[in-house]
Amino acid sequence: MTNDDGIMSPGIAILAETLSSEHDVIVVAPDVERSATGHAITIRTPLWVKEVKLGRRSLGYAINGTPADCVKLGLLAISKRHIDLVVSGINRGPNLGTDILYSGTVSGALEGAIMGKPAIAISCANWNDPLYESSAEFLLEFLKAYDARSMPDMTALNINVPAVPSDEIRGWQVTRQSRRRYKDYFEERKDPFGESYYWMFGDIVEDDPGSDSDYSAIREGYVSITPITAMMNVPEYAAELRRLLEGVKR
């Protein structure tokens, strides 16, 4: 397991405890919060591994790196056992639409997929008022029904769970990543030395209201399960591009 909110965040602790009831779990997570870190990896500085303990109980391993670093180190250097499944989360807040490009949590799962492992990212879809227990319970139940070995190469599941108690979740839907994105803006301020600096803000734009979209499932109270891939091809436009460039000197 990894995440991007850091090894001391409640989401990963609650998920690790819940999954441990039926699975052997090893946690390798960033030492501090690395939200919005995307698929960054650490190549110019080395990585330290520190076992984190609460009294005598080990919580796992903390890395001074990104979620993708944690997955690489976990699979290649830390775990001595065979790993069946990479799980990243529970993220504080949704990962819907274009969020998945910025999300360290989703990138942790995609790193697992690139490394040839079945992988799942899981997010509790409310940043202000998260409720991790029902997300964790959902994943525990889901893994009883779902054989993760069916996942194709380079593929992961991006799961978002409504932040309500388990008995208020209406069910689950297999969805598609929507085009949900942000209308960003910058607030300009002056630093004590007279220089301008900018804070980034974004308003969510949900301009892709198809019934099978990730955010419609969440809005309707369902768990959203979206298969995603690290292969970003657009075969239709590749074909069009070949037509458009016909006759152009090569």
Added chain:
Amino acid sequence: MTNDDGIMSPGIAILAETLSSEHDVIVVAPDVERSATGHAITIRTPLWVKEVKLGRRSLGYAINGTPADCVKLGLLAISKRHIDLVVSGINRGPNLGTDILYSGTVSGALEGAIMGKPAIAISCANWNDPLYESSAEFLLEFLKAYDARSMPDMTALNINVPAVPSDEIRGWQVTRQSRRRYKDYFEERKDPFGESYYWMFGDIVEDDPGSDSDYSAIREGYVSITPITAMMNVPEYAAELRRLLEGVKR
């Protein structure tokens, strides 16, 4: 224009100078190298904008952030003009196969795509011995033949150019992102305090030798042009997942 090697890297300077012969160019790039930064954005600290000058000549604007930050700030806060095209590069080294998930350069272009702009990432496919002039000349010529407005929403072109003089480039091919990835390993060392730390290394695995793959084009001496998308759906596996989960309680 942006990049991930930083505003002072030769690739962006050579490309800006070359494109300026026919286009109005504005450069907004990271203040220092941000390679392998993926699609990270800066949300917990503010961003400073500094105009960078060589004598009296402005080279553009440097940001203490990632390529994706630069594109957001450039489009929303710095440029006063309409932007027709976001160009990210010239990257030092190839961006082929799974590189594009880690690459700050490609993520800069994808950020343009998410913001509704046509966008191109361009890389010189030799890290040790880059030759930026022929990459820049290729893009200048390509933009004469190619109407970037044909690019669909959420789509960018990922262009890799062989590091040889223009007259030795064999031509160009529209390709697909391959599964080219890395077999990573970690070298363990001891710090002066007796703690282990790890350096990450990776050997390239080219296990996807289809003739239309990005790396076969480069290997054969052609420019590789790959349309890529920020939409990471896998409709085939979504359909299979619905079948696999039939009968499971929702």
